[in-house]
Amino acid sequence: MDTHAWRRLKHFLETKTPGWKLQNRLLISLILLSSIPVAIVAISSSLISNRILSDQTDQMHQVFLNQVEKEMNNQFKKFDELMLQYTYDNSSLSRFTNEDLTYRNFGLVNDLYTVLTNLRSGMENVVEIDFYSTPYQKIVTSSGLLLQPDEFMDPAALQSSRSLTRYGSWIDTRTHLNSRLERPVITYIRPTTIAGSNVVNSFFIVYLDAASLSAKLKANVSDPATYLVINASGNAVMHSVPSKVGTVVDFPHFREELMKGKNMANYRFTLPIDGKASLVNSVYSANRDWYYVSILPIALVKKETNLLRNLLFSVSIAFILLAVLIAIRTSKRIYLPVHKLTQRVFKQKAVADSKDEIVYITEHIQHMEARNDRLQKTVSQYHSHAEQYSLMSLLVGTSSDTTLHQDTFQDLPVCLLLLETDAVYLQAHYSRNDQFLLYYAIENIAQEVLNAKGITRSLMIQPGLFAIVYQPPSASPQQSRADATELLDAVRSYLKLNIVISADYSERGLQGIHDVFQQAKHALRYSFSLGTNQVIIGGELDPSVSDQADALVEVETLILHSLQSAQYGEAQELFAQIIQLLKDDSSLTSEVVKAYCSQLLGAMMHAVGKDFHSDTETMNMKALTVELDRQRNLQEIERFFHTRFFDNLMASHPEKSSLERLQIEQVVTFIRNHYDQDISLQLCADLVGLSSSQLSRTFKKIMGMNFVDYVIQLRVNIAKELLSDSANSIQAVTDKLRYTSVNSFIRIFKKITGTTPGSYRKDAQDMKL
Structure with missing residues (x-):
């Protein structure tokens, strides 16, 4: 020991004023007192930081699992919606089930192969799309093969398809199905139905690449966690390690713990996995009875937090003066997980680095809200179209499902008005665009008049024929008659068109609307006798009027059938019966007869189609209608039909x-x-x-x-x-x-x-x- 130096220090201290030692001791005490809180704060900060990092890591995995589950469900939803648009009542697919798919019928098979190829090219992660025709038990694959069921080598898919009606079915990941599908695949089976019915006549069998879907489970390769999707049987439907897709997850007590979180939004537990204590987060997806799981060894979580704790503790003891710098370093380390979380969620690192992340997240939420508004508008439009289609199906009797209308019409009686214009007259005097403008105007007038009565829905059954369903506070025959009369006056006032309205109502609400529609449509047949601009109530008609109308309709049907089958002479003889029936009714005015014959002429020209229009000397419909209007009596009308229609038709097609x-x-x-x-x-x-x-x-x-x-x-x-x-x-x-x-x-x-x-x-x- 250097005693000389010690003597000099002692002499220096003794020469100072009294109390200097006490001041130094107090200073040392204050330094110690100040260092102890700093050390306590440092230790507390390290422990709190460890806890925050652990919680943030856990929340980060939970958020990521929820996001992955939603993204996967959206992927499957988009895929299901695409297949639904392509298969729902798709009449264009019926030709692939109406004929046998054989190589002799090469053109049909090639067309189906083209459909499968185009459909496959429009979807991601699809390995193969197959079409199964149940009437002929043939399968065409997107790889160009035409197979029998025993050659298809996937009996499970075929067996599952036989139990389907209108909705699709999923089969979880399977491996090594056959020589065509040696990779792990998730199978989706979508039935196609005959248009207008629930009869299933074919299926689309789609194989998705489970390995490529598994790639979406992991945000980046540097993530040390293992991600997998497990079904109720314990099989790995998807796995972040591609080689383990389709394997059985058999860790001890793993499935038992996993099942405990089935009814929870998120569930976490710790379990030894492969000899390492691991933190397991799970999200249950009820859509497909799947568990989205992340597995992270606890040692990896504690490694970084322990390093931070030791660093803060040592620096707090040795470098008290560096507390501010340590605090800055700690704040940065605390914020780092938040920064990583935003990068992982939004996957736009450049944008996140160039802008405050809180502002970026706010803008992202606003963008999502705008997208949701557009989606809501699209859904509303889709619901409107679906409601129109459902109402049409109820009217014509192809469906009895009133689900879409439960929020619109109560389970009370409804009124039905069938409004018919003279479509042949409109065709002869107006262009196609002008005709549809008039139809649009009629619908607007009907909505304006009847919306005040109650909830109203209108649709055009065919050009010139409108069905209007509405529900006034008290539906009755008198109410429907009064409303029909008001609508008739409104249309006549604004458009000056000749129309007929058949009015009726349904006691059973929409459940009985089909029968009422048939009765009202039948009542429209009597308009030729009653004249235009009338309101017809079917049950109040004179029996002689209805009998005569039925007789005319029966002969009309025979005439149109004869014209369609090229039996022109037979059609001419039947037309003579029409003239005789009109002659027998002396109450018919000249205007009513001409209006009826004008409609009949249009129906006959439509029945013969190109056979009549191929004659270059034949005048168009507008000119024929004008010429028919110039005929003065039934005798001249009969002569007109013989010379201008039947003679030209038979002269143009003798054999x-x-x-x-x-x-x-x-x-x-x-x-x-x-x-x-x-x-x-x-x-x-x-x-x-x-x-x-x-x-x-x-x-x-x-x-x-x-x-x-x-x-x-x-x-x-x-x-x-x-x-x-x-x-x-x-x-x-x-x-x-x-x-x-x-x-x-x-x-x-x-x-x-x-x-x-x-x-x-x-x-x-x-x-x-």
């Missing part, structure tokens, strides 16, 4: 069968001259002025085989000639005959000839030798 044969010969010549080009049924139908369905029926009638079979047979015969020449390769023959691939050509060639193109060429060359 319809010979015309059909000529049309088919023209189609066959076109196919033979253009076999090396793309040929479709619609193209050939346009060539001869027929619809595709008319050409299909006529072609089979004349040729004895389907259109597609004839094209395939012709191309195979030409392929035989081309293959006989060794200079033509199989690829060249495939391209010339417009097949999509060599495999398709080989398959079709073998199906028709019983041998492959290569074997046929070899046999042909051997015969030449």
Whole structure:
């Protein structure tokens, strides 16, 4: 020890004024007293920080799991809505179930393959989309295969589909289903129904890639936690480790603990997993009976918090003067999890760094509120359209479900008004746009008049025919008559149109609206006798009027049926009965007769369609209506129909069968001259002025085989000639005959000839030798 230095220090202290030592001791005491609170604050801060970090880490995982669960449900919801739009009462799919899916019917199979390919390209994470036709027990895959059920190699999907009606079904992750699906897949089965009914006639079977969906479980690769989705059976439907997708999660007591959180929004527990104490967070999704789970070893959580505690404790003892810097460092460390949480939630690091995060979160919430407002508007529009469709279904009797109208109409009697305009007159005197403007005006007038009576819904059944359903405080025949009269006066005052209104009401509310609609529609038939601008109550009509109307309607139906089947002479004879029935009723005025005959002329022209309009000398509907209006009596009207309609029609088509044969010969010549080009049924139908369905029926009638079979047979015969020449390769023959691939050509060639193109060429060359 350096005693010399100690003596000098002692001498220095003794020379100072009295009390200096006490002041130094007090100073030391104050320093100690100030350091103890700092140390206590430092230790307390470290413990509190540890707790905050642990809680924030736990909340961060809970928030992330909730977000992942919502995102997954949104993914499945969007997927389900897309499939629902594509399959709900989709009449365009019926042609794939009306005919057998065979390679002989190549065009139909190829069209279905195109539908599957387009549908698959519009969705994410889809491995394969298959179409299962139940009437013919055939399956077409998006990879181009046509399979029988035993070849499909997924009996579970087929078995599940047989129990479905209108809604889809999910099958959780399965692995190694077959040679086509060797990856883990989640299966979705969506039934398609016949339009206008609940009859299921086919299914879409969709396979989603469970591994690619699992990639959405983890926000980034640096996250040390393990994320997985477990179903009620304990299988990993999705897993952040792709190799474990589809495996069974069999940690001791894991499933028992997990089941405890089934009825909780979030549930956490600790459990030894793989020999490590781990923190487990779970979110239960009732939509699919799944558990979204995160697993994080507790050691990873405590590692950073313990480091912070030790650092604060050591710095507080050794560097009291650095307390401010330590506080700044601590505040930064405390804020770091919040910063990471916002980056993980919004996934827009650049935006979060360039702007205060509280402001950014506020703007994000406002953006989400704006999106929700737009979504609410879209949902409201969808509900309005759905309500209109449901009301139409109730009226025509295709549905009895009143669920959509429970918030609109009470379970009380409702009134029904059927308003009919003279559609033929409008067609003859107004353009199409002007006609729909008038229809729009009629609906607005009806809403304005009847909204004051009660809740009102109106829709146009067909051009010129409106159904108006409303619920006044007390529905009755007298009320519906009075309201119909008021509506009639309003339409006549504003639009000057000739209309007829049939009024009725339903005691059982919407449950009986179909029967009332049928009665009211039937009552409209009597308008020809009563005249226009009338309110008709079906139960109050004179029996003689209803009998005469029924007789006319019956003969009208026979005339239209004869015209549609090209029995023009028979239709002319039936028309004579119409004239006689009109002559027998002396009460009919000239205006009523002309109005009735004008409507009948329009229906007859529509029935014959192109057979009448193909005559270049025939006048248009507007000119014919004007000419009909100039006829003075029934005798002249009868002569008008004979000379201007029946004579022109029969003169233009003396032999319809010979015309059909000529049309088919023209189609066959076109196919033979253009076999090396793309040929479709619609193209050939346009060539001869027929619809595709008319050409299909006529072609089979004349040729004895389907259109597609004839094209395939012709191309195979030409392929035989081309293959006989060794200079033509199989690829060249495939391209010339417009097949999509060599495999398709080989398959079709073998199906028709019983041998492959290569074997046929070899046999042909051997015969030449």
